[in-house]
Amino acid sequence: xxxxxxxxxxxxxxxxxxxxxxxxxxxxxxxxxxxxxxxxxxxxxxxxxxxxxxxxxxxxxxxxxxxxxxxxxxxxxxxxxxxxxxxxxxxxxxxxxxxxxxxxxxxxxxxxxxxxxxxxxxxxxxxxxxxxxxxxxxxxxxxxxxxxxxxxxxxxxxxxxxxxxxxxxxxxxxxxxxxxxxxxxxxxxxxxxxxxxxxxxxxxxxxxxxxxxxxxxxxxxxxxxxxxxxxxxxxxxxxxxxxxxxxxxxxxxxxxxxxxxxxxxxxxxxxxxxxxxxxxxxxxxxxxxxxxxxxxxxxxxxxxxxxxxxxxxxxxxxxxxxxxxx
Amino acid sequence: xxxxxxxxxxxxxxxxxxxxxxxxxxxxxxxxxxxxxxxxxxxxxxxxxxxxxxxxxxxxxxxxxxxxxxxxxxxxxxxxxxxxxxxxxxxxxxxxxxxxxxxxxxxxxxxxxxxxxxxxxxxxxxxxxxxxxxxxxxxxxxxxxxxxxxxxxxxxxxxxxxxxxxxxxxxxxxxxxxxxxxxxxxxxxxxxxxxxxxxxxxxxxxxxxxxxxxxxxxxxxxxxxxxxxxxxxxxxxxxxxxxxxxxxxxxxxxxxxxxxxxxxxxxxxxxxxxxxxxxxxxxxxxxxxxxxxxxxxxxxxxxxxxxxxxxxxxxxxxxxxxxxxx
Ligand SMILES: CC(C)[C@H](C(=O)O)[C@@H](O)C(=O)O
Ligand SMILES: CC(C)[C@H](C(=O)O)[C@@H](O)C(=O)O
Numbered sequence: 245x246x247x248x249x250x251x252x253x254x255x256x257x258x259x260x261x262x263x264x265x266x267x268x269x270x271x272x273x274x275x276x277x278x279x280x281x282x283x284x285x286x287x288x289x290x291x292x293x294x295x296x297x298x299x300x301x302x303x304x305x306x307x308x309x310x311x312x313x314x315x316x317x318x319x320x321x322x323x324x325x326x327x328x329x330x331x332x333x334x335x336x337x338x339x340x341x342x343x344x345x346x347x348x349x350x351x352x353x354x355x356x357x358x359x360x361x362x363x364x365x366x367x368x369x370x371x372x373x374x375x376x377x378x379x380x381x382x383x384x385x386x387x388x389x390x391x392x393x394x395x396x397x398x399x400x401x402x403x404x405x406x407x408x409x410x411x412x413x414x415x416x417x418x419x420x421x422x423x424x425x426x427x428x429x430x431x432x433x434x435x436x437x438x439x440x441x442x443x444x445x446x447x448x449x450x451x452x453x454x455x456x457x458x459x460x461x462x463x464x465x466x467x468x469x470x471x472x473x474x475x476x477x478x479x480x481x482x483x484x485x486x487x488x489x490x491x492x493x494x495x496x497x498x499x500x501x502x503x504x505x506x507x508x509x510x511x512x513x514x515x516x517x518x519x520x521x522x523x524x525x526x527x528x529x530x531x532x533x534x535x536x537x538x539x540x541x542x543x544x545x546x547x548x549x550x551x552x553x554x555x556x557x558x559x560x561x562x563x564x565x566x567x568x569x570x
Numbered sequence: 571x572x573x574x575x576x577x578x579x580x581x582x583x584x585x586x587x588x589x590x591x592x593x594x595x596x597x598x599x600x601x602x603x604x605x606x607x608x609x610x611x612x613x614x615x616x617x618x619x620x621x622x623x624x625x626x627x628x629x630x631x632x633x634x635x636x637x638x639x640x641x642x643x644x645x646x647x648x649x650x651x652x653x654x655x656x657x658x659x660x661x662x663x664x665x666x667x668x669x670x671x672x673x674x675x676x677x678x679x680x681x682x683x684x685x686x687x688x689x690x691x692x693x694x695x696x697x698x699x700x701x702x703x704x705x706x707x708x709x710x711x712x713x714x715x716x717x718x719x720x721x722x723x724x725x726x727x728x729x730x731x732x733x734x735x736x737x738x739x740x741x742x743x744x745x746x747x748x749x750x751x752x753x754x755x756x757x758x759x760x761x762x763x764x765x766x767x768x769x770x771x772x773x774x775x776x777x778x779x780x781x782x783x784x785x786x787x788x789x790x791x792x793x794x795x796x797x798x799x800x801x802x803x804x805x806x807x808x809x810x811x812x813x814x815x816x817x818x819x820x821x822x823x824x825x826x827x828x829x830x831x832x833x834x835x836x837x838x839x840x841x842x843x844x845x846x847x848x849x850x851x852x853x854x855x856x857x858x859x860x861x862x863x864x865x866x867x868x869x870x871x872x873x874x875x876x877x878x879x880x881x882x883x884x885x886x887x888x889x890x891x892x893x894x895x896x
Pocket of ligand 1: 318769
């Protein structure tokens with residue numbers, strides 16, 4: 245069966261790293277049909293729309309989407325795209341690779357970030373000249389769905405359970421509902437959990453990342469804390485992510501458009517290639533996915549390396565080296 | 571003129587570190603009148619109330635309050651106490667001390683955290699069995715007041731300006747109002763600012779904390795990001811804070827009650843003693859404040875040290891050493 249893969253490079257280095265990841269996929273799975281589409285600052289400049297309807301529709305119908313990055317329009321592109329695939333969880337591994345300089349080389353975490361609500365579902369109002377409000381939304385149903393996913397996730401891989409990160413001492417009703425619902429589902433599945441306040445998590449993960457493994461959290465907490473973990477592993481350049489929905493999914497590196505190096509052909513393609521490995525796994529190609537992970541890991545360890553990792557190789561060099569090692 | 575200082579040790583190690591800080595103040599400023607009051611888990615167990623009205627009233631009338639820590643009732647104690655002093659900014663320095671093991675020894679940051687609104691002003695509702703909401707509030711007036719304080723702050727000390735940290739790409743109206751208002755005030759004062767998304771800040775501060783100095787942010791962002799900075803400097807044990815209001819203020823270590831070591835007399839008093847130094851500065855005793863800062867720094871560098879810093883000294887030993895060095 246041929247899978248349709250939407251490919252949306254976007255802006256900046258998205259234009260360089262996305263084709264690199266497609267090359268890797270092509271080297272493995274010729275039964276993918278790739279369909280290209282536009283999104284981001286450049287297409288907005290041309291057409292007035294950062295996310296053309298065709299692109300949205302394509303993501304909403306393809307089996308999986310590979311997205312690169314968008315510039316100033318990032319929120320206008322990525323949030324609707326997550327909706328297009330009806331993504332309810334954003335899976336964000338943050339692992340320090342051997343050979344890569346990391347603040348905390350022991351870091352090996354996976355964030356399972358709620359992907360539909362919290363402040364992101366926020367309805368905003370300017371009530372008066374002085375007062376603005378945002379309505380943060382937390383539902384039992386979204387918390388349950390995330391928790392079911394988390395329970396499957398820790399069962400599939402070899403994890404002891406997960407940590408529920410929240411701020412229910414202040415957001416008592418909303419994060420209380422989140423925490424209690426997630427805990428309830430985990431208890432039903434016999435999955436162990438612990439509960440950590442998001443501020444305490446921020447301190448503790450710096451001091452000793454090994455005390456955490458899988459972290460389940462609301463949308464904004466996941467945004468900030470996974471970026472914190474990115475800092476601990478040496479930057480956003482290596483972080484992949486998967487936006488999983490019931491029938492389709494969207495894969496993207498966590499990094500942005502890197503305008504300072506865009507167009508020079510030296511962007512590190514690792515995060516996007518690992519995102520492609522997550523895509524393979526999502527579509528059931530577990531063995532191919534493992535091969536990509538291993539090839540990236542070997543290449544990060546032994547080179548060639550792009551300038552962000554202290555090397556002088558090009559995106560093409562690194563991509564070729566990864567394909568060589570598949 | 572005699573200043574009235576409310577002393578609220580609270581629970582756990584609050585009972586040990588708060589008297590230590592009072593000892594330091596007594597060694598310096600005999601014209602303080604200290605008035606003790608209760609708050610926290612223990613008083614709740616006795617009386618049903620975590621924050622007795624007398625304690626609230628005392629904080630609301632004293633010139634300054636020194637607070638230790640509270641256990642499970644922390645939010646019920648500290649949030650009303652911040653209100654009692656009408657605090658509009660929480661000043662949180664996060665500095666790595668020489669001689670203390672830190673993830674990022676170059677860290678030297680000050681967070682100026684909005685202290686009245688955001689999700690903390692949140693009205694919560696359980697709309698249906700499924701749906702809960704929280705109304706996050708951001709006002710122009712609170713943002714302005716914080717920005718005025720920030721401008722004074724960077725002018726007084728030797729700072730180049732400040733960073734405005736926000737998430738206005740998602741919370742466009744509310745954090746947009748925050749960002750634009752703070753920027754507007756800074757521009758009027760000729761204070762330089764830059765703007766950083768809170769997720770990007772989390773990554774960047776790990777990779778290179780020296781790129782930041784003074785950080786101005788909404789309430790929850792300040793909570794999480796200052797705790798992140800605490801992780802970078804080696805833990806909460808050394809972080810002081812000041813909740814500043816127009817006419818009075820509340821000083822507290824950022825750490826909690828540390829139930830694992832409470833009662834053993836080995837809690838590190840440094841964070842509370844530095845909070846007391848901030849109290850001295852607030853009341854105009856700049857020279858005395860400097861002496862406390864210097865004495866703490868010298869003691870952290872040369873010992874004696876409490877067990878959290880690898881030593882085996884008691885709270886009393888460390889306090890005595892600090893007083894010796896005043
Ligand atoms: C661009 C922005 C809307 C987005 C988010 O906040 O989710 C980004 O920070 C991310 O984490 O993918
Ligand atoms: C106890 C809690 C309500 C409080 C906060 O969130 O402000 C604490 O985390 C802090 O930072 O002082």
